[in-house]
Amino acid sequence: MLSLLLTFFEIRDTMSELLTPTSLDKKEDRVDASIITELPIADYQDRPAEELFERIVAAKKNLGNQVIVLGHNYQRDEVIVHADLRGDSLLLSKLAAERSEFPHVVFCGVHFMAETADILSRSNQTVILPDLNAGCSMADMAAIEQVDECWDSLSRIVSAEDVVTPVVYVNSAADLKAFCGEHGGITCTSSNAKAVMNWAWSRREKILFFPDEHLGRNVANKMGFPKDDMIVWDPFKANGGNTEAAIRKARLILWKGHCSVHQMFQPAHVDYFRKQYPGIQVIVHPECHENVVNKADLVGSTEFIIQTVSKAPAGTSWVVGTELNLVNRLKAEQTDKKVFFLSPMVCRCATMFRIDAPHLCWAMENLVQGQVVNHISVPDDEKVLAKIALERMMALS
Numbered sequence: 419m420l421s422l423l424l425t426f427f428e429i430r431d432t433m434s435e436l437l438t439p440t441s442l443d444k445k446e447d448r449v450d451a452s453i454i455t456e457l458p459i460a461d462y463q464d465r466p467a468e469e470l471f472e473r474i475v476a477a478k479k480n481l482g483n484q485v486i487v488l489g490h491n492y493q494r495d496e497v498i499v500h501a502d503l504r505g506d507s508l509l510l511s512k513l514a515a516e517r518s519e520f521p522h523v524v525f526c527g528v529h530f531m532a533e534t535a536d537i538l539s540r541s542n543q544t545v546i547l548p549d550l551n552a553g554c555s556m557a558d559m560a561a562i563e564q565v566d567e568c569w570d571s572l573s574r575i576v577s578a579e580d581v582v583t584p585v586v587y588v589n590s591a592a593d594l595k596a597f598c599g600e601h602g603g604i605t606c607t608s609s610n611a612k613a614v615m616n617w618a619w620s621r622r623e624k625i626l627f628f629p630d631e632h633l634g635r636n637v638a639n640k641m642g643f644p645k646d647d648m649i650v651w652d653p654f655k656a657n658g659g660n661t662e663a664a665i666r667k668a669r670l671i672l673w674k675g676h677c678s679v680h681q682m683f684q685p686a687h688v689d690y691f692r693k694q695y696p697g698i699q700v701i702v703h704p705e706c707h708e709n710v711v712n713k714a715d716l717v718g719s720t721e722f723i724i725q726t727v728s729k730a731p732a733g734t735s736w737v738v739g740t741e742l743n744l745v746n747r748l749k750a751e752q753t754d755k756k757v758f759f760l761s762p763m764v765c766r767c768a769t770m771f772r773i774d775a776p777h778l779c780w781a782m783e784n785l786v787q788g789q790v791v792n793h794i795s796v797p798d799d800e801k802v803l804a805k806i807a808l809e810r811m812m813a814l815s
């Protein structure tokens with residue numbers, strides 16, 4: 419596949435001349451916006467991979483500095499090959515905002531990532547998500563109504579506004595980030611969660627951490643935080659399934675939510691690789707269950723995993739517990755090392771996987787026609803509050 423793509427790179431200049439549609443600027447000059455109609459996605463779905471590749475290349479060339487394409491580390495190869503910038507969600511959002519010369523940002527990631535990009539972007543930028551079905555199962559595990567209900571319960575039992583700092587993982591909807599901005603809270607990433615939790619505890623005695631139970635617990639464990647001071651809040655039970663006494667005593671309230679990809683890794687998988695490959699290094703993401711994290715040699719964000727394995731000495735062996743596309747790419751790029759995927763199951767992010775070449779091509783060619791499809795726009799009032807929570811976090815790093 420890679421060699422095929424390289425061949426395409428070699429011939430793309432020739433082909434793009436043939437396939438390049440009229441530029442956005444020129445089109446806008448001569449077409450009445452009211453009669454521009456959206457190109458239908460159905461026309462893209464059965465097109466050959468080679469054709470889609472060339473058409474995306476052609477559309478990008480045509481659009482020039484009208485568009486920047488961002489690709490999350492978990493994206494499939496047929497998409498990431500077109501990304502101008504790769505990285506994790508927050509890094510990409512910050513970079514997009516810094517590159518304000520690009521009025522359109524095509525975010526190849528999931529919905530909450532595109533929302534964050536919109537929150538941080540300049541007013542002249544529009545953010546596009548090629549497939550609106552690309553959500554996140556973890557983000558969906560905390561709805562704003564459930565968090566409001568939890569806050570009401572905490573307010574009744576412990577006066578939440580005085581004693582609880584809400585901390586939301588960036589893998590969450592914009593309305594939850596706004597909730598944190600409004601209630602003295604903050605966002606966190608998997609790399610800065612420890613600093614954020616220290617900040618939160620320095621202000622108020624308790625933390626409500628959502629939506630990922632595992633990230634919160636793993637970071638607290640690493641900080642030596644007593645397990646007796648943690649409780650889990652199940653949004654489907656009264657008082658989160660806790661007694662009022664337990665809520666009064668707790669200093670860390672962990673929302674019962676998880677990443678469906680990272681929860682697939684099991685301690686037995688670590689045992690298997692250690693037995694088969696003595697000396698192998700185990701590196702996992704902190705969204706994994708604590709039973710896996712506790713058996714790993716290293717734990718960190720996707721960027722940490724990429725940097726650590728890339729910089730490791732030649733001849734070393736690694737087994738990696740994070741999304742499969744990222745691990746396969748590491749394996750292909752780090753040929754002087756052995757890189758294994760931690761699970762025997764296919765752990766792809768099914769929602770991220772929805773962004774494919776047909777959707778990317780569809781979004782780009784619509785843009786060439788002057789049509790913005792799947793525009794992600796966070797309401798202004800939410801944006802202001804969510805930005806407060808994000809900026810509190812960014813001030814810590």
Ligand code: SF4
Nearest residue numbers: 554555556677679767
């Ligand atoms: S990998 Fe997990 S947290 Fe990340 S987008 Fe997919 S479901 Fe959400």
